[in-house]
Amino acid sequence: MSAGDETAATIHVASLGQLPGWQYRLLHDRAEHTLIWLTRGQGRVIVDGTRRGMGPHNALFLPAGTLFSLDIGPQCLGLVMHSPAGQTGILPQDPLHLRIREGFAQAELTGELDAMMREQSQGRALLSEALEAHVRLVAVWLQRQVAAGLQDKPRDSAAQRLMRLYSGALCAGFRSDRGIADYAAALGVTGTHLTRTARAACGRTAAAMLAERKLHEARRLLMQPAPPVNRIATDLGFHSAPYFTRFIRSHTGMSPTEIRRGTRPPGTRSAAHS
Secondary structure (H helix, E strand, O other), rough: OOOHHHHHHHOOOEEEEOOOOHHHHHHEOOEEEEEEEEEEEEEEEEOOOOEEEEEEEEEEEEEEOOOEEEEOOOEEEEEEEEEOOOOOOOOOOOOEEOOOOOOHHHHHHHHHHHHHHHHHOOOOOOOHHHHHHHHHHHHHHHHHHHHHOOOOOOOOHHHHHHHHHHHHHHHHOOOOOOHHHHHHHOOOOOOHHHHHHHHHOOOOOHHHHHHHHHHHHHHHHHOOOOOOOHHHHHOOOOOOOOHHHHHHHHOOOOOHHHHHHHOOOOOOOOHHHH
């Protein structure tokens, strides 16, 4: 596969409503950059362990490796763009939350993302080059909004710094069998302090954040035909397959095998609501 073909396979824009809700609702980090453009409705986002609100015409840029979750209502509309890390070097290096009030700027970003979706659907020659060019224009748009002072950046605090450190450690170590006491010790705080800080910053305990990250990875792997369930359990730090099964069932109402087969839990309507 050529570099251009790889780019075409990785850069992708979709409607938020087309994607399974759990993929964004659960805390996780991604190997690619993510841009979320909310055009209607309201929601809540957690970025590096700190929760905040999102409203219409909010743009959220998340560099690869950023721990985040997005919880939006069924009436929300928006677009999401994924772009491979290591390309389009003018993309921001840190998370950005922009609240865009000016109509022209709103139309600019919507236009770029819509153009990328048309490129994807048409499959014309030089698709990868076209998508890469649009990503660079999106990067320019982001930098211009930052230069215009539209970044929503709350004042830093000791609690936020601790949550950033914990989020980074969690992304690096969630596949291990380390518990909250291990993470807290590595960060130089007590488990009680870490849990209290997490609950205040994002409404989740430190243990719940760790469980969500494991659950997201488990569901991602279970959507594929391989590896086998017992291998997933081992790779995520579970000491036994039955314990892993209980963990999955307690959070989803389904067994790992049922998830892999595409079985829906009682009362759900589609994958987007799972």
